[in-house]
Amino acid sequence: MATRPKGKPIMPLAELTGKTTPNGFQWGATLFDFFFVYRIPCVNAITTMTGSKLLKVMESIGESGYAKAKAEVEWAAAEQDPKVVPVANTQELIEAYDLRVKLGIFNSYSMIDSIRESALKITEYQVHNEHPAEESSDKDGERDEDMEKEDEDEEKHRVKEDATEGPAPHAEEDGADDVSDSMDVDSQRSVIREPSMHEDEETLEEEPIMPIPPPPEIPVTSPFHPSHYPSPWPFIPFTVPRVPMLLQERIPLHLLPRTLYVHDPFNLLSVRRWKIVDTSWLSRPDIVRTYTLSFSPAMQEKVDKATKDAEEMEEFKARTLIILRYTRTRQQIENYEPIIEVPLPPYQRRLTKVEEGHLYISPVAKVGEGNHSVVYKTEWELPRDLLTEPHFCKTCMKESMKEEMKKLRESGRWDRMMRAACWGPKGLTQHPTAQTVIDAMEDVNDPPILEKDGEIIEREITCVVAPDTHPIEILRAFEKGKVWELFKKKRNQNSPANAANQMIISFAEEEEVPLPKGSTSSSPLSAAPRVRINPKLAYQNPYNNLCSHRTVTNVCPVPRTTRFTVAAKLSIEHDKHLAREAENYQNFPEHFFQHWSGYNLVPPIRNPVPVHALVPQFFGYYTPVLEHENQEKVKDEEKGDEDEEDTDEEEEASVQKPYLSPILLLEHCGNPIDPDTVSDDEQEECRSLLLRFHAAGWLHESVAARNILVQKCPPTEFPATWLTTEAERSPSFRLIDFGRSRKYTKSEERMMEETAALKLFRVDYGACL
Template sequence: MSSQDQPDRGSTSKSDPLLNSKNSAEHIIKYPILPNDLDFETYRKTDKHYKEILDRFIPIASKSGVLDGEQVDSKEKRERTRYIMQMWPRDPNGEVMYEMPDGKMTSNRLPLWGATLYDFYFVKKTPSMDNMLTFISGSKIARWMRQKNELYAMDYIDQAENDEPEPRIIPPYHIGEFIELIEQQVHLRKTGRSMKVDKSTNEKISKCLLPPSEYPGRWPLVPFSTPTCRLQERIPFDKLPKTLIVHDPWGCLSGRNRKANGKQKWSKATDVVHTYILLRPSEEHARALVDASTTTTGGTQEAHLYITPKRRLGVGNHSYIYQAELELPRELLVKPKTCVTCSCEGEVISKEQNGDRVRELFKANKQHAPYCEHLDDGVPRPKIAKVSVTAKLTMPSTDDENHEQQLANEAWNYMHFPDHFFEHWNGYNIIRPCQDPVPVGAVVPQFYGYYMPKKKGRGFKSPILLLEHCGTQASMSSLTLEERRECWSLLERLHLGGFVHNSVYERNVLVQNGPIQWSPFERSSLHPRFRLIDFGRSQEDEAGTRALFEHSRADIEFGLDFIHHPNF
């Protein structure tokens, strides 16, 4: 079909010229126009035109030797859906390709990035030699072609320069929308149980983040009596709570095996409260941890954490993992809303001339939080909100192993991981030796602080590592080849970012429904998203020497063989 027939969808010419080197605009796979909340990896899973392109590409690529040199079997076809599907046309008299300029890149600085699968190409390094193929991104080769004045394939250059979207961070689903929904349900008495406190007092008590009198309506609520949404947005370190009030009626902080039973009810529990302090790395000694209250100012001063054996997610070699409720100031999670009328209140601070019209810019004199009076829907809005996080606790150390040090080491790694380990980007990277594009999601969970008891006291109290809850353990035997390669790419990006894992097992890969930018109610197993975890033994490896020893282990755990596989 021609580009005129389907201007907004991916298409190929009538003769199926995938991997064709002719210089014609109709041979280019045209870009789809994506909705604002979609990246191409999500869109292609349900795009029938992409499936049509793929069904035509595989037989052509197989016969041309790009795949196995033979017809691809049905299992391979079913398990792989990301391919480089186009050949960049070369001028027969063009130069040999040596040094290449940078193309578009995300913050991880990997050189081969494309917004869609249509932004990667095979290309002949030497135009006259068909057997010297390499793969490259469209933005990278288009810049090289401009530099060398090889304008033989102007339609390809124009598409790479003008049509490909720029790299952009994909923010996770904004948790404020879920919090507002729960507030409405609590107000309508469809969820939640009120805590028994004297709401006439203005004095703060250990049960609550705020004085009881500051809680409206049915708040404060009994812990775990309402649904909570996973906190997946990144919180800057300087905004993390400096003090953490931990509610632990059943002694989970002791690092012992606390089994769940039907008698463990918060409404009947005798609350036991501990005070914890946020720690941060010392500038003088990188692996030392010091009291953050002496080195940071501003930000969130206090939060409450609730732990119960009923929400234990798993047990490691030296730790217990819990799904915990974290109570934070609402303003940290929900954006205040102001209507147009209120946003224009206040003094004029500047004017913009646009032809005969003058646009006045206002500075509001009043702060409307959480809602201005015109948007008030009658639902009480408390100054706090609860979210779900993962709390990792350590077992007491033994003569053979220092479990506390492992948790401290993991916290140090999270504090020193580069920013791009935590970021979700649109598009794909090609990470050698794999030649199939892989999505550029986050590598590790979001980090929400490492806390130590303010006072040691009697008995052991575990430090607390707060992290994003990223799903369940992935089973490599149930993943497709393509998904296993995506898991491998996370480990390789960890290596390229200057760290070695030192504990490469499938249990340290988590999978959750996606995409990350959708509401939890809309996410699906059709869009799996993966993350690496457990960095207690990890360490810096900027030279990459230790990473070499992990490759063979990774091939075994992820069920891959990059040396002997015909595509590598």
């Protein structure tokens, strides 16, 4: 029997934590970074520990050179740091959807009557002319008849719904995904049209005739103006199968729409059980309610500061000229070619605030209903610029550079530039001229750029890049590496003006090429002058014009907006849970919303668990704005009370404004779990959510299976991955429903919730020890 080493015990010292995520738990990059350890020699007690922590322990006690653990020590030393994993690229998903629109497969759902009717005629022609029966075998004929019957049934259903059927399941979801307690979408519609299945006919109220407020005035400058929707956009809400896509990307709070126009033709915002017979969107006139974004006072101050900081940063970026200095290839160096510099177009200012968004709500997309609230899957329309970035065609840039250099050579200016730099076919021809002197020669180089496309240039950032570098990659690297913040901080420090307004960043280096044998040149091949050329370059947006290189794979034009699927939670009248839940979302730490790489050790769970987001993304809490008509009615009512004290109660009720629920917008995160069907690994991940919630100082106060949602795949995976087999899927889980949640002070309260979670999954407490 092997003997255990009799070393020093591993004490739980705070300074020897190893790598952790912001939630404070131990972290490992892979499952191979976790080890079973005897903390105390000769004591039969095993502890799970991360490799990074073990490495620190071994270094502290002088055992890092232990020969038998050499491979493990090297592995731990090379382990990556924890990092935030972004969700599936939203811009790529938008462009994929645009491409499907370009193919015309959604034309039958267009709001434009002529396009919709034409598409429906084409569909009918294809259905009746595909696979003639006389050309098929008997077996194939039977199959085709079944298919035709299915198509006819589907067509009848479409006619019944007035060509506006409810949303088909998303590509990421099964048909059972859209409602609570395992109801599918079709049965959901049946519940609405035939309430006797789940509730008595008497419990449904006859929908009253409500005044329709005037539609909001949308200025032409708004991306939501009708003139910005090219054909076949816009589409009828809740009709296009498997779209719009889920919005899973985190939106900074200062970029949430300040005003929300809610399209509610079915009066669902009143949160009453209306008797609705026809749920097709076009069966009713559109009713648009105006809502405003609401924050707690403390969060409003943070949002205002974030908006101000964003405006200052965008102004700083727009007044900074980015210059690409291309490194030369070995052949270019050997041919004594100069170094080329190209200034990029002015930085495209990003949004610092969003004035408006539009929300569409329908009874066909009801998700679930509780004692205090009701949840719908809704379509949220946002400015496209909020979640996309401008395009930059690399091919256009290369062609423009070649054209500019050709013009310089034909005009003779190229030769003058080379002579001014004392540079010839074999390198330096005489003592080199200083680069600053060359740049000041108006006959050689263009004068310094003080203004470019309307932007006043105050500073420059020169980026040394490889010849095949895409400009967009540089801009992304700036954001990821916080280059803008560092440059701005440097400029604010006490440094010389020239140094503060210039920065050089190297993304690549030139190859060192020795002088060829027998060369008489005294200058190294790398000592070449810099020549700045100014080709015509421009960023591109798909809602304007794209170049011919991009129109092959991208759609142009497209609307200046795009739609997403989000969950909208409404509350009954006089209920305060929704407002408390919205405030809790604003107080949650940032890591609650982040997906992290690797795994956490979350005691008392002994196995590593993934570190997905803990809660859904928060997209704002919106409260209704009192319409002008209601304001006038309230004033008239107050005046009438002064003049006539015996006003009839029915008249007072008739002028009373209808109740409109506030709206909590959240990420749609799937369906409630079934504790009886989850695997051991999945139930440990579900329990880890509550333990992470507790570790941050929060008490949930409503631990139940309905408040833990599951998605087939993590949001960090693209929807195509969600179509894999069940065995290959890796589901993700979230906690929801925080209307009762609060900070706790007594550990007993936390222990009671953790015990409730164990009972939920039928796990004995002893199994966790």
